[in-house]
Amino acid sequence: MELLIAIAVMALGAVVLGAALGYASIKFKVEGDPIVEKVDAILPQTQCGQCGFPGCKPYAEAIVKGEAEINQCPPGGDEGVRKLADLLGKEYKPLSAEHGEEKPKAVAVIREETCIGCTLCIQACPVDAIVGAAKQMHTVVESLCTGCELCLKPCPVECIDMVPVPETLDTWKWKYPVIEIKPAEGRKAA
Amino acid sequence: MEIVTSPHVLKPVSITRVMGQVCLALLPGIAVYSWLIGPALLLQLGIASLTALAAEALLLKLRGKPVSPFLMDGSALVTAWLIALTFPPLSPWWLTATGVLFAIVIAKQLYGGLGQNPFNPAMVAFAACIVAFPALMSQWPAQGLSLSFGQQLEVVFGLAPRIDALTAAxxxxxxxxxxxxxxxxxxxxxxxxxxxxxxxxxxxxxxxxxxxxxxxxxxxxxxxxxxxxxxxxxxxxxxxxxxxxxxxxxxxxxxxxxxxxxxxxxxxxxxxxxxxxxxxxxxxxxxxxxxxxxxxxxxxxxxxxxxxxxxxxxxxxxxxxxxxxxxxxxxxxxxxxxxx
Amino acid sequence: MLQKLFKFKGGVKPAYNKHQSVGTPIATAPLPSRLVIPLHQSIGGTPQPVVAVGDKVLKGQLIGAADGWISAAVHASTSGTVTDIGPYLVPHPSGLSIDCVVIEPDGEERWIERQPLDYRAMAPEAVRTYLQQSGVVGLGGAVFPSHAKLTPSRDVPMEELVINGAECEPWITCDDLIMRERAAEIVSGIGLFRDLLQPKRVLIGIEDNKPEAVAAMKAAVQTAGEPFEVLAVPTLYPAGGAKQLIRVLTGKEIPAAKRSTDLGVQCFNVATAWTAWRAVAHGEPVINRIVTLTGNAGKPRNWEVLIGTPMDQLLPLAEPAPDTDGVIMGGPMMGFLIPAPDVPVIKATNCLIAHSPTLFPPKPPEMPCIRCGECARACPQELQPFELYWWSRARNFGKTQEYSLFDCIECGCCSYVCPAHIPLVQYFRFSKSEIWAREKDKKMAEGAKDRFEFKQYREEREKAEKAEKLAKAAAAQAAKKAAEAAAAAGSEASPAPPADDPEAAKKAAIAAAMARAKAQRAAVQPRNTDSVSPDQAEEIAAIDARRQQAGLEPPAPSPEPAPAAAPDGKEA
Structure with a gap:
């Protein structure tokens, strides 16, 4: 008899918990593929294609599908790789050299006297950060430029330079405090 | 360029001072305790302190940390004193030393040293020893037992057999x-x-x-x-x-x-x-x-x-x-x- | 009239060191050989220069016009010639340079035309704009444009106006002296603020270690017949923090996420009230301020200094001792060492402390945190600095925000009391600036993503539109051909509708597209090089040759542009 009661209690528990789980899976169902969104949110959205994919979103999709490594994004840098490793529970890898290296942030600047107004850079810019019209001088909107360098190659007169962004009071950051005690010092003292 | 940040003045406080005050506050207890038990307690304090400092220095060196500032912070001394005060005062010297080693090496340094230990090192040592040596850890000198310093020395260093009077609770x-x-x-x-x-x-x-x-x-x-x-x-x-x-x-x-x-x-x-x-x-x-x-x-x-x-x-x-x-x-x- | 005072938790009592510089009255500093006036001296937009190199300027003349609402104008501190406009080192912990206007004084001190303002007859909005144009900013150290703070909240009635004369930082005495000597003008300035904000009460808080200032202010309030309450608050650092003073005087606590006007309070420094009154009653914009010169110095004193005075021309007035090895701008709790001796005095410069190793001994080495909780007991914002430190050290910025990092006012109490000598405040500043930078990057990335997606959408749409257009044209052509054929054959049969022969229509469409593409290619081929100068043509030829050599691109005529992409370029 006791055995039966025990079995009944366990069965009842299983039914109740199962129902709760089933309800939760319907109620809290997540639309779309949030993991791709999450990966995409970590990527720097430069749309530079250095990873070998036509934009950040396709790269995010490839990472999630397992078709790409997490260390193919130079603009995202080392920190980006670490974040991706963290998110996906993968092993951290240093940035892959074949996809380029991490550079300080720079923006494209068109040498205005050389520009011939061919519009090729405008077509190449993935984020519409270059303005101009045919046979008119073009210019890069500095605040919108992601520094992807995609406009450099198409320019027939090579009038686009990448100029590093200088540090200003707005972008200046407090540094990580220096830890003053160093092992060497202690060894000497000991 | 190293940035010297505010505040430019600091209160004259340090970890050494904090630990020193703890040791100072233990003195009345130590005085009354040793008056009750005899000089053996001071002996135990000495054994514990020396073991603690030596173990701390060794471990810091092994871990590639600076030795002198951490040895000077006094935290090892506090741990050692607490062990000496909580262990039976006439326990053999190696029991005290084992306890201190356990506290400093395992409970403190292996967790990352000062400020990193999740458990109180002295209490970890006490718990470990009472589990490992339950009999020795329960032998307290009987009331009214008066041994000379020499006798106490012999007991602590195992030169004399452990007398019955010690097995009191x-x-x-x-x-x-x-x-x-x-x-x-x-x-x-x-x-x-x-x-x-x-x-x-x-x-x-x-x-x-x-x-x-x-x-x-x-x-x-x-x-x-x-x-x-x-x-x-x-x-x-x-x-x-x-x-x-x-x-x-x-x-x-x-x-x-x-x-x-x-x-x-x-x-x-x-x-x-x-x-x-x-x-x-x-x-x-x-x-x-x-x-x-x-x-x-x-x-x-x-x-x-x-x-x-x-x-x-x-x-x-x-x-x-x-x-x-x-x-x-x-x-x-x-x-x-x-x-x- | 007994006012109940409240308390804030935490706080520290460092050595006050104020007696050295209060013995002598404020004196006027001599005219320096040049003035370097930074354009960006307040929170908010950087004013644009309105003078050019070589211009003669008058004392008080506008040289930088406010840029946006949160910004304040900048003026020439004396008459002279503008010799340069460009980046100069400024007193900022970064050691970076910003645009400054350099003026060589002519020594005549010729003023602009100064006119008192009858502000009572003006609309409040006009008075605010006037204050902005006069460069009135908070002189307590935060240099927030005052006119913006003089706008009451729309839904919360103003209850208290708090005037900050607490001056809790050690060594600094400029507010003490200005209250002792210029109390009447300060009270008039407070009256101006009161008229703009319409608060129910005005509370003037002064730390009780300044009895002379309390007495002077009380007397001035009485003479003016104003219902202001002058209150001595207990001396406890940081009682002069705006949030702490508001708490002490009104019992209200302003969270980091809210403006004080949302709780019906606003707070101004006494020196700000003074400059506001000078601007209104005398037409004098903010071109000078009181600066305490003290520290390792033989003659500590308060000086009235022109904005832009290089500090190395000012500090000798205090006769610093030979072992002086630096200058702290601000107090020892929140100030910073200036990056170079010749940086100019700015509106935020309340105090210069000659730094010496004996006065400010080097910090002992940092030890590990023992979680003693001293910092939490000292924190006036009731934070848990040791937790913030833990997460900042690990660069876990999400966690630092969970522990309310942005409620930290960087007062330095936690670092001051830390027995492990951890530079806690620097860890918090590091975390804050990292978080700000990340937010900026994130916003930038989001914008880039949106524009990228829109560009893709636009390209798709254009492609679709083009295809549709071509299909229509081809269909029409096919229909025409069919009609022609039918006519030529003299047949009576009606022309077959194009829908009957989709295959033919498609073929025609493709043929048309190809023809069009060919035309496009032909149009692209010259690459807009028909109107370039001979020089440029030469350069292009050279570059093309180089490219060809490098194998970057097949030689022109390039078959590269795809039919769909080529027209895009034309339209972009």
């Missing part, structure tokens, strides 16, 4: 054993009447040692080295549970005052449970931590198998400390109403 342990014995129906009152074992309000002699610890604890409070939360909550927890049991059956449970001044209660309340590294840091968290430690100490010493419960109580609370702190985060300036 503490008044606290003796009472528990007596009350637990089957067939013997001695009441607490009858036991307390034993003038050789019990004094005015607790174990004979022991009552003054614990009172001296209380004095030292008040000094720490006055110097603002510790806050009132943990000691008050600890004493409250101990008083409340012991008072409850005592009011239910005064024949089987000793009165709260006896418990407060027996064993390591005062040492625990002011010196062990107040360890900031392994304890709670928020005001409410400290209250819970202290209360829990006090209550558990009583339960373990009365219903458990060990002579005293401070070590296990503190360790259990150490285990809970991070969680308690998480739930006791005080509200920030201007956000008090939003707090749940």
């Amino acid at each position: 503490t008044p606290l342990d003796a009472m528990k054993t007596a009350l637990k014995m089957d067939g013997v129906h001695a009441s607490v009152q009858e036991l307390l009447a034993n003038q050789t074992l019990y004094g005015t309000f607790a174990g004979r002699g022991w009552e003054w040692v614990t009172s001296a610890y209380l004095l030292g604890g008040l000094f720490l409070l006055w110097r603002r080295v510790i806050t009132w939360h943990v000691p008050v909550a600890f004493v409250l927890g101990l008083l409340l549970i012991s008072g409850l049991c005592w009011s239910l059956d005064p024949a089987r449970y000793a009165d709260p005052l006896f418990h407060l001044f027996s064993g390591g209660a005062m040492l625990g309340a002011f010196f062990i449970a107040t360890d900031p590294v392994s304890g709670c840091t928020t005001p409410r968290g400290k209250l819970i931590f202290g209360f829990g430690a006090g209550a558990l100490a009583y339960l373990i010493r009365v219903f458990g198998a060990f002579p005293d419960g401070i070590a296990f109580a503190v360790l259990i609370m150490n285990l809970c400390a991070p969680l308690i702190d998480l739930f006791c985060q005080p509200a920030v300036f201007g956000k008090k109403k939003e707090a749940p």
Whole structure:
């Protein structure tokens, strides 16, 4: 008899918990593929294609599908790789050299006297950060430029330079405090 | 360029000073204790201190950390003293040394050294030794036993056989054993009447040692080295549970005052449970931590198998400390109403 | 009249060191040989220069016009010639340079035309704009444009106006002296603020270690017949923090996420009230301020200094001792060492402390945190600095925000009391600037993503539109051909509708598209090189040759542009 009661209690528990789980899976169902969104949110959205994919979103999709490594994004840098490793529970890898290296942030600047107004850079810019019209001088909107360098190659007169962004009071950051005690010092003292 | 940031003035405080004040506050207790037990206690303090400093220096070197600033911080000394004061005073030298090594090497340095240990190192050592060497850890010198310094030296260094007089229990342990014995129906009152074992309000002699610890604890409070939360909550927890049991059956449970001044209660309340590294840091968290430690100490010493419960109580609370702190985060300036 | 004072938690009592510089009255500093006036001296937009190199300027003349609402104008501190406009080192912990206007004084101190303003007859909005144009900013150290703070909240009635004369930082005495000597003008300035904000009460808080200032202010309030309450508050650092003073005087706590006007309070420094009154009553914009010169100095004193005075021309007035090895701008709790001796005095410069190793001994080495909780007990914002430190050290910035990092006012109390000598405040500043930078990057990335997606959408749409157009044209052509054929054959049969022969229509469409593409290619081929100068043509030829050599691109005529992409370029 006791055995039966025990079995009944366990069965009842299983039914109740199962129902709760089933309800939760319907109620809290997540639309779309949030993991791709999450990966995409970590990527720097430069749309530079250095990873070998036509934009950040396709790269995010490839990472999630397992078709790409997490260390193919130079603009995202080392920190980006670490974040991706963290998110996906993968092993951290240093940035892959074949996809380029991490550079300080720079923006494209068109040498205005050389520009011939061919519009090729405008077509190449993935984020519409270059303005101009045919046979008119073009210019890069500095605040919108992601520094992807995609406009450099198409320019027939090579009038686009990448100029590093200088540090200003707005972008200046407090540094990580220096830890003053160093092992060497202690060894000497000991 | 190294940026020297504000503030440009600092209060003249340091970890060394904090630890030094703790050691200073232990002195009255040490004085009364050694008057009660004899110079063996000072010997044990010496053994513990030397072992601790040597182990600390070695481990720091092995870990590639600077030795002198960390050796000078005094935290190893505090751990060593607490071990010397909680271990039986006539235990063999190697037992004290083992305890200290365990505390410094395993409970402290292997977790990352100063500030990183999740458990109170001295209490880890106590717990480890009482599990590993239960007999030795329960041998306290009998009341009225007077040995010369030479005899004590011989005992500590194992030059003489361990005499029977050493195998006594503490008044606290003796009472528990007596009350637990089957067939013997001695009441607490009858036991307390034993003038050789019990004094005015607790174990004979022991009552003054614990009172001296209380004095030292008040000094720490006055110097603002510790806050009132943990000691008050600890004493409250101990008083409340012991008072409850005592009011239910005064024949089987000793009165709260006896418990407060027996064993390591005062040492625990002011010196062990107040360890900031392994304890709670928020005001409410400290209250819970202290209360829990006090209550558990009583339960373990009365219903458990060990002579005293401070070590296990503190360790259990150490285990809970991070969680308690998480739930006791005080509200920030201007956000008090939003707090749940 | 007994006012109930409140308390804030925490706080520290460092050595005050104020007696050295209060013995002598404020004196006027001599005219320096040049003035370097930074354009960006307040929170908010950087003013644009309105003068050019070589211009003669008058004392008080506008040289930088406010840029946006949160910004304040900048003026010439004396008459002279503008010799340069460009980046100069400024007193900022970064050691970076910003645009400054350099003026060589002519020594005549010729003022602009100054006119008192009858502000009572003006609309409040006009008064605010006037204050902005006069460069009135908070002189307590935060340099927030005052006019913006003088706008009451729309839904919360103003209850208290708090005037900050607490001056809790050690060494600094400029507010003490200005209250002792210029109390009447300060009270008039407070009256101006009161008229703009319409609060129910005005509370003037002064730390009780300044009895002379309290007495002077009380007397001035009485003389003016104003209902202001002058209150001595207990001396406890940082009682002069705006949030702490508001708490002490009104019992209200302003959270980091809210403006004080949302709780019906506003707070101004006494020196700000003074400059506001000079601007209104005398038409004088903010061109000078009181600066305490003290520290390792023989003659500590307060000086009235022109904005832009290089500090190395100012500090000798205090006769600094030979072992001086630096200058702290601000107090020892929140100030910073200036990056170079010749940086100019700015509106935020309240105090210069000659730094010496004996006065400010080097910090002992940092030890590990023992979680003693001293910092939490000292924190006036009731934070848990050791937790913030833990997460900042680990660069876990999400956690630092969970522990209310942005409620930190960087007062330095936690670092001051830390027995492990951990530079806690620097960890918090590091975390804050990292978080700000990340937010900026994130916003930038989001914008880039949106534009990228829109570009893709636009390209798709254009492609679709083009295809549709081509299909229509082809269909029409097919229909025409069919009609022609039918006519030529003289057949009576009606022309077959194009829908009957989709295959033919498609083929025609493709043929048309190809023809069009060919035309496009032909149009692209010259690459707009028909109107370039001979020089440019030469350069292009050279570059093309180089490219060809490098194998980057097949030689022109390039078959590269795809039919669909080529027209895009034309339209872009």
